[in-house]
Amino acid sequence: MIQQLHHTRLNSTHPSAGGTRLVPRVLAEAADVEALRPVVNEDGERVVGTGRCLVMTKVGDGLSLKKFAEGRNAVPPFLKPTAAVNTSRAILALHNAEITHNDPHAENFLMADETTGEVGVIDFETSRDMRQASPPPLDNRIRPPATTVGNMQAVLKERAMRDEEVGYHADLVAVASSLLPLCCDNSVLSAVVWMDARDLVKGVLTKCEDGRLSSMEEVTAAYPEAIKEAYTKAVKTIGQDERLTPATHAISLKTAGLFRDVCIGHAEGLAPEVLRAKMATYCDEVTAGERTLVVTDPDFAMPAATRSVALPLQQQQQQQQLGEGDAVHLRGTMDLRGRCAM
Structure with a gap:
């Protein structure tokens, strides 16, 4: 038997983010080491020691959703919208299994395949099984723009960073915020959209921390105004992106609108299932828009270098299954080689 161990060779500077209860003790048969590799480094050398470790699954080249959005200019028209849909469907799949991630920011969504828009989800150390009567409290919160009114309430009640919000709302707000950099094909403008939202939400959080906001009534009035302003700025920035086509411009506005609505x-108290329905509708509308364009103009979705070759549209059953371990992989709703998953 082999037990996963904490060791500096495993590239972990600390045992875990929140203690032993967040990191399961994994035992595996020796025959499974090649597949699981819990105590094997990149060179295949077995590491022996005592303690515990946080094992992170490598997804693709390790490029996060945010770094992809802000670091890629020359992308095919549908790549970022497809990644946005897959990111949304990933959290919907988790919630369907009654699991909250509790840390689904844009650095924890990785590009599994930059050519298809497939994404992976990592870092489940703070996830919670919502079937439990009282899930353990969180001692962390996601930074703006994904900070929720529940997080701000924790600040007002002086329980911040030790008893933060555990629930579906926080996941949905974080994912909707994570999609903002995908609104623009211009990488510089992608960063602008995200930073505008970050600064506006941070402004509300700071007022909670320094006492300028002292009641939830004030918070629930100030927070929506910040979101509305962030949305207005996003729409303006999207309009400045000359890399967007008329079709992808319309999709980008839907992405910004999802951020606003969620x-x-x-903040207005809509139930998680209502917000999930909004996210599911967004996924369906974006996918339908992509599909329509591919049917009417198959070359449109292709990279410029290959647009002379029209590939057939294939319909596949959408699979939303949770993978074992700490990563979830979802195949793109439509990849840029001409395939489409329903």
Whole structure:
């Protein structure tokens, strides 16, 4: 038997982010080491020691959703919208299994395949099984723009960073915020959209921390106004992106609109299932828009170098299954080689 261990060779500077209860003790048969590799480094050398470790699954080249959005200019028209849909469907799949991630920011969504828009989800150390009567409290919160009104309430009640919000709302707000950099094909403008939202939400959080906001009534009035302003700025920035086509411009506005609707909706007390329905509708509408364009103009979705070759549209059953371990992989709703998953 082999037990996963904490060791500096495993590239972990600390045992875990929140203690032993967040990191399961994994035992595996020796025959499974090649597949699981819990105590094997990149060179295949077995590491022996005592303690515990946080094992992170490598997805693709390890490029996060945010770094992809802000670091890629020359992308095919549908790549970022497809990644946005897959990111949304990943959290919907988790919630369907009654699991909350509790840390689904844009650095924890990785590009599994930059050619298809497939994404992977990592870092499940703070996830919770919502079937439990009282899930353990969180001692962390996601930074703006994904900060929720529940997080701000924790600040007002002086329980911040030790008893933070555990629930579906926080996941949905974080994912909707994570999609903002995908609104623009211009990488510089992608960063602008995200930073504008970050600064506006951070402004509300700072007022909670320094006492300028002292009641939830004030918070629930200030927060939606910040989100509305972030949305207005996003729409303006999207309009400046000359890399967007008329079709992808319309999709980008839907992405910004999802951010607005989910964030304001949670502040107004909309139930998680209502917000999930909004996210599911967004996924369906974006996919339908992509599909329509591919049917009417198959070359449109292809990279410029290959647009002379029209590939057939294939319909596949959408699979939303949770993978074992700490990563979830979802095949793109439509990849840029001409395939489409329903």
